[in-house]
Amino acid sequence: MGTLIYTLCALTSLAVAWVLLRSYRQTGYRLLMWSGACFAGLTFNNLLLVLDKVIFPVEYDFSLARALSALVAVLLLLYGLIYEKE
Template identity: 60%
Template sequence: MAEAIYGLCMFTSLACAWLLLASYARTGHRLLFWSGLCFGGMTLNNLILILDKLIFPHVDLLTLRLVAALISVSLLLYGLIYEKE
């Protein structure tokens, strides 16, 4: 059951990233760009989670997952603070 949940979370993040970046390509709103990059990073975070828990259970990838999440949220935070519309 965990495999299905991890996979669904990853594909949901990927769909959100794709939709946000496609909307940015149409409208040019910069916040959509930063949000799309954040969700792209969250997709990477979920992929690393799948690798950590299912593929390589004896290897600790927690630090790599936390770095990916930190970079993702930092991108969104940068977009929220420094982008003006």
């Protein structure tokens, strides 16, 4: 059951990133770009979660990489929220 949930979370993050980045390309509104970049980072984070918990549950520990990718994703959104003017 966990495999299905982890995979659905990754696919949902990917879909949201795609929609946000496509909207940015159409409108040029930069906050959409930062939001899309955040969700792209969260997609990577969810893929690392699948690797960590499903594919390599014992051999490797991806917890540090997962934490760093989540931090980078949130920092991208935070930067966009703080420094974008409009």
